[in-house]
Amino acid sequence: MRVLVCLKQILDPDVPARDFQIDPEARAAKRGGANLVTNIFCENAVETALQFREAAGGDVKITALCYGESSAEDCLRKAMAMTVDEACLVERDGNTNPDAAAVGRVLAAAIRRLEQDGGPFDAVLVGRESGDWGVGQTGGVLAEELGRPALGFVESLQPGNGSVTLRRQTDVGIEVAEAEPPFLVTITNNEDNVPRIPKTRDVMMSYRKPLQKLGLADLELDSEEVRAGSSIFEVEEIFIPADEVECELAEGDTLDERVDQLAKRIHEVVASIG
Amino acid sequence: MFRVGGTVTVMDPTQATREVFWNIEYTWLVYVLMVPTLAVFGWGFWLKVRRWRSGQPALRFDRPGERLQLFLRNAVGQGRTIKRRYAGVFHSLVYTGFIVLFLATTVVAIHHDTPLHIMKGHFYLIFQSLIVDIFGLFVLVGVALAAIRRWISKPKLLVYTDEASWILITIFVMALTGFMIEGWRIAVTDDPWAAWSPIGNLFALGSDPWMTDTAMQRGHVIIWWFHLVVAFGWIAWVPFSKMSHVFTAPLNIFTANLDGYGGSLKTIDFETAERFGINHLGDFTWKDLLDFDACTECGRCTDVCPANTVGKSLSPRDIILDLQGLMHKRGDELLGSRAGNGNGDGGNGSDELLPIIDQKTAVSPEALFACTTCAACMEACPVHIEQMPKIVDARRYLVMEEADFPEGMMDMMNSLESRQHPFAGTQFSRVDWTEGLDIDVMAEMDDPHEAEVLMWVGCGGALVERNRNTVRATAKLLKKAGVKFAILGREESCTGDPARRVGNEFLFEMLAKGNVETMQRYGVRKVVTSCPHCFNSFRNEYPHFGGSYEVYHHTQFLDELLEQGRLDGNGAGGRSNGSSTITFHDPCYLGRHNGEYDAPRNLLAQVGGARQVEMERSRNTSFCCGGGGGMAFVDEPPDQRVNQERAQEAVDTGADVVAVGCPFCATMLDDGVNARRGERDVQVRDVAELLWDAVGESEEAAP
Ligand code: SF4
Ligand code: SF4
Numbered sequence: 001m002r003v004l005v006c007l008k009q010i011l012d013p014d015v016p017a018r019d020f021q022i023d024p025e026a027r028a029a030k031r032g033g034a035n036l037v038t039n040i041f042c043e044n045a046v047e048t049a050l051q052f053r054e055a056a057g058g059d060v061k062i063t064a065l066c067y068g069e070s071s072a073e074d075c076l077r078k079a080m081a082m083t084v085d086e087a088c089l090v091e092r093d094g095n096t097n098p099d100a101a102a103v104g105r106v107l108a109a110a111i112r113r114l115e116q117d118g119g120p121f122d123a124v125l126v127g128r129e130s131g132d133w134g135v136g137q138t139g140g141v142l143a144e145e146l147g148r149p150a151l152g153f154v155e156s157l158q159p160g161n162g163s164v165t166l167r168r169q170t171d172v173g174i175e176v177a178e179a180e181p182p183f184l185v186t187i188t189n190n191e192d193n194v195p196r197i198p199k200t201r202d203v204m205m206s207y208r209k210p211l212q213k214l215g216l217a218d219l220e221l222d223s224e225e226v227r228a229g230s231s232i233f234e235v236e237e238i239f240i241p242a243d244e245v246e247c248e249l250a251e252g253d254t255l256d257e258r259v260d261q262l263a264k265r266i267h268e269v270v271a272s273i274g
Numbered sequence: 275m276f277r278v279g280g281t282v283t284v285m286d287p288t289q290a291t292r293e294v295f296w297n298i299e300y301t302w303l304v305y306v307l308m309v310p311t312l313a314v315f316g317w318g319f320w321l322k323v324r325r326w327r328s329g330q331p332a333l334r335f336d337r338p339g340e341r342l343q344l345f346l347r348n349a350v351g352q353g354r355t356i357k358r359r360y361a362g363v364f365h366s367l368v369y370t371g372f373i374v375l376f377l378a379t380t381v382v383a384i385h386h387d388t389p390l391h392i393m394k395g396h397f398y399l400i401f402q403s404l405i406v407d408i409f410g411l412f413v414l415v416g417v418a419l420a421a422i423r424r425w426i427s428k429p430k431l432l433v434y435t436d437e438a439s440w441i442l443i444t445i446f447v448m449a450l451t452g453f454m455i456e457g458w459r460i461a462v463t464d465d466p467w468a469a470w471s472p473i474g475n476l477f478a479l480g481s482d483p484w485m486t487d488t489a490m491q492r493g494h495v496i497i498w499w500f501h502l503v504v505a506f507g508w509i510a511w512v513p514f515s516k517m518s519h520v521f522t523a524p525l526n527i528f529t530a531n532l533d534g535y536g537g538s539l540k541t542i543d544f545e546t547a548e549r550f551g552i553n554h555l556g557d558f559t560w561k562d563l564l565d566f567d568a569c570t571e572c573g574r575c576t577d578v579c580p581a582n583t584v585g586k587s588l589s590p591r592d593i594i595l596d597l598q599g600l601m602h603k604r605g606d607e608l609l610g611s612r613a614g615n616g617n618g619d620g621g622n623g624s625d626e627l628l629p630i631i632d633q634k635t636a637v638s639p640e641a642l643f644a645c646t647t648c649a650a651c652m653e654a655c656p657v658h659i660e661q662m663p664k665i666v667d668a669r670r671y672l673v674m675e676e677a678d679f680p681e682g683m684m685d686m687m688n689s690l691e692s693r694q695h696p697f698a699g700t701q702f703s704r705v706d707w708t709e710g711l712d713i714d715v716m717a718e719m720d721d722p723h724e725a726e727v728l729m730w731v732g733c734g735g736a737l738v739e740r741n742r743n744t745v746r747a748t749a750k751l752l753k754k755a756g757v758k759f760a761i762l763g764r765e766e767s768c769t770g771d772p773a774r775r776v777g778n779e780f781l782f783e784m785l786a787k788g789n790v791e792t793m794q795r796y797g798v799r800k801v802v803t804s805c806p807h808c809f810n811s812f813r814n815e816y817p818h819f820g821g822s823y824e825v826y827h828h829t830q831f832l833d834e835l836l837e838q839g840r841l842d843g844n845g846a847g848g849r850s851n852g853s854s855t856i857t858f859h860d861p862c863y864l865g866r867h868n869g870e871y872d873a874p875r876n877l878l879a880q881v882g883g884a885r886q887v888e889m890e891r892s893r894n895t896s897f898c899c900g901g902g903g904g905m906a907f908v909d910e911p912p913d914q915r916v917n918q919e920r921a922q923e924a925v926d927t928g929a930d931v932v933a934v935g936c937p938f939c940a941t942m943l944d945d946g947v948n949a950r951r952g953e954r955d956v957q958v959r960d961v962a963e964l965l966w967d968a969v970g971e972s973e974e975a976a977p
Binding site: 012014016017018019033035037196197198199200201203204 | 544550673674675676677679684687688692693694698699700701702703704706764778779780
């Protein structure tokens with residue numbers, strides 16, 4: 001069985017507020033002093049795939065795929081340190097923030113290419129959304145591009161008899177589904193798919209595992225449109241909302257007076273906001 | 275004074291002596307019995323030596339001069355043993371008694387078996403009779419004191435085994451029967467020199483009124499042989515019991531780690547290591563294996579262990595003893611299991627053999643991950659056993675081979691890996707604290723070599739709100755003294771200390787190499803830091819990775835500036851900050867690990883109007899704040915918090931300021947003091963903050 005996990009490298013969402021800066025010209029966040037990390041839901045997806053392989057008792061080959069800059073190699077190495085078998089990086093060339101449609105097209109082309117070389121992927125796992133833009137569309141677009149059935153917000157995959165049992169989170173509870181490969185799922189987090197810390201030996205081994213690098217040209221996707229990276233929406237403006245805090249103390253000599261004063265001010269403020 | 279009724283003869287003390295083997299026939303039997311005794315004794319020790327030799331290599335016979343000094347001080351001189359009063363007294367009594375009795379036996383042997391008849395005259399009277407009698411009494415009294423402790427007062431730190439009881443009984447019997455046979459010989463022979471053997475004479479006087487000479491003579495023969503058999507049996511038993519410490523302890527002290535606790539962790543060669551960390555006895559060095567055999571079961575290590583004190587399962591004594599037990603039980607497998615851990619030459623892989631980490635023993639993952647690496651155990655151990663590095667060795671195995679460790683440590687390591695600092699979720703960048711201070715950052719200087727000193731801020735200083743005032747105070751003091759310094763700013767990474775202590779040597783090495791490279795780029799030679807953990811890494815660990823610097827803890831550097839007159843209270847002396855009493859908490863990695871106790875105290879003397887008081891556990895016996903070894907990142911159970919135990923001790927001194935010299939101590943004790951100070955106002959403040967208040971520019975002095 002072959003499983004593919006898609007990864008995205010993003011700016012560390014834990015970057016200290018002061019270090020988070022925006023480039024209004026490029027309409028994107030600046031790297032600044034922030035680190036680059038793997039999107040957390042993508043790591044949950046890797047962990048889910050690994051647990052699926054463990055439950056299936058081996059004979060599942062896991063491939064990690066990323067569309068990003070050369071620095072994204074780190075994310076793929078880390079996935080391989082977590083014991084993903086092989087990885088492929090499609091190097092981005094153009095807009096640093098391609099939208100979901102562009103990414104979906106690139107990933108689909110890469111997947112087809114990988115399938116040509118190594119056989120079809122039974123399951124494709126995509127993180128439910130990314131921690132930077134949080135659009136949450138890539139999984140759906142990619143399923144469309146690949147012509148596969150898809151299910152969102154899945155938290156675990158269990159091997160069944162020729163099929164796979166999926167658990168997905170819904171607003172009203174957990175839904176259990178049987179799926180016959182090939183399919184695509186987007187992965188959300190739960191307490192069981194917290195990404196593992198790799199063993200040191202596996203970290204060292206990850207440098208000996210195959211990491212294939214492809215360019216857009218290799219995928220025959222060298223069009224302006226893909227490189228521009230925006231086909232379904234355009235970012236018009238980006239800014240950090242200024243949150244201003246005005247502090248006012250309710251005054252009065254006794255507690256009662258202060259409470260009265262407070263209530264009065266609440267009325268006034270609410271009224272002024274309308 | 276001679277015994278009443280004795281024949282008075284003209285006495286010439288120069289002729290004084292006694293008959294060896296008086297009243298004893300078949301003396302050849304002594305020599306016959308001696309052969310198997312010594313054979314078993316030798317065989318027992320040979321087994322031990324063979325086991326030790328199957329360990330990995332370690333360099334522990336270098337620097338013989340220093341080793342000899344240590345040996346004289348702590349083996350011969352019992353320097354550490356006597357630090358506990360009761361045990362120190364009885365051990366000294368038995369120890370000196372044994373040495374003297376051993377010398378006396380040697381004298382007898384020389385006198386009897388060689389042409390040198392030395393056992394006569396004044397030497398016989400003063401040494402062989404009087405002194406030997408007194409020291410024989412020492413043994414009796416010492417053993418009695420030990421027995422009172424073991425059987426009556428029963429302190430928690432002892433291990434209560436039958437073996438230990440039998441050791442006391444046999445020694446007592448040997449000493450007692452020795453006096454009996456001496457007494458009866460004196461009585462029967464009317465020894466004219468009886469007065470020189472006061473204890474033996476006491477026995478003689480005690481027996482005389484109710485025993486006939488014949489009875490005493492018969493008793494003498496029986497007890498003499500009994501004494502001999504017990505003594506020989508005891509000698510043969512030595513290598514198989516904890517009495518072997520008589521030999522293993524001095525050897526262990528001679529081969530102790532001379533580099534201080536701060537440099538006691540091994541490096542790993544990741545290229546060649548077959549396993550990372552240790553889960554097999556065969557991966558320990560010969561010195562580690564010797565450690566196991568040198569343990570005297572005294573329990574001092576566990577007694578001082580902060581984790582044990584607050585009720586956690588960690589007990590360094592039991593770790594050593596369980597490993598000793600495993601080594602004795604599985605000794606032969608050990609010999610076959612020589613395998614590579616990076617400094618050996620490979621072997622036959624022993625993965626199923628001898629796992630040392632075992633939930634059912636003292637070497638459980640839970641216990642291992644409770645260690646704060648404070649080294650109190652190592653400082654307390656009278657025979658210089660190195661408990662803490664073994665704990666870290668085992669942690670390394672769990673972390674690097676099994677990826678198995680507590681949750682808080684996981685977040686910390688994740689953060690170290692992706693952000694090069696352990697404080698996931700911090701609000702601050704590495705340079706936020708410099709706001710308004712105009713501090714040079716190396717990367718932004720035209721010539722970074724102009725900075726004489728690198729101020730290493732440390733993650734705990736820059737990224738934890740509470741400690742930013744400490745690094746600000748340090749920087750302001752350096753400026754005031756006119757020191758040309760700069761920081762690395764965003765280029766600073768964690769030194770890797772938390773990774774290393776937790777057992778992630780790989781991550782530590784990566785961080786260390788990265789920092790060495792950065793510092794090399796700027797030609798850094800002198801480093802001052804307010805974090806003792808960074809200080810320790812630079813001082814003791816970075817040289818292994820090509821980074822050798824002149825390293826100062828901020829208190830040391832400020833102390834030097836003070837001495838040079840570059841820092842003073844503008845002629846006004848140290849201002850008061852309103853506090854009346856200060857107590858200083860020695861950070862483990864400054865004090866015990868690196869031997870600096872005075873610099874911070876000198877600085878505190880500048881605080882006007884305040885008096886310094888010491889906690890009971892201070893300087894080298896300081897009690898950890900609970901934050902070392904990665905424990906600052908772990909949530910301790912509310913009833914097992916090391917920081918509260920320490921905070922209570924600080925609060926109990928009555929001090930209104932608890933001074934610290936470490937960002938981890940600061941946060942740990944802040945929490946602890948707030949939980950334990952009750953209604954009183956007790957503050958936790960770094961020495962640098964206090965010094966700035968005392969001698970800084972007055973308009974900025976207010977915190
Ligand atoms: S280093 Fe400290 S915490 Fe660890 S075992 Fe020794 S005394 Fe206990
Ligand atoms: S390791 Fe040292 S301190 Fe601990 S019980 Fe053994 S001899 Fe005593």
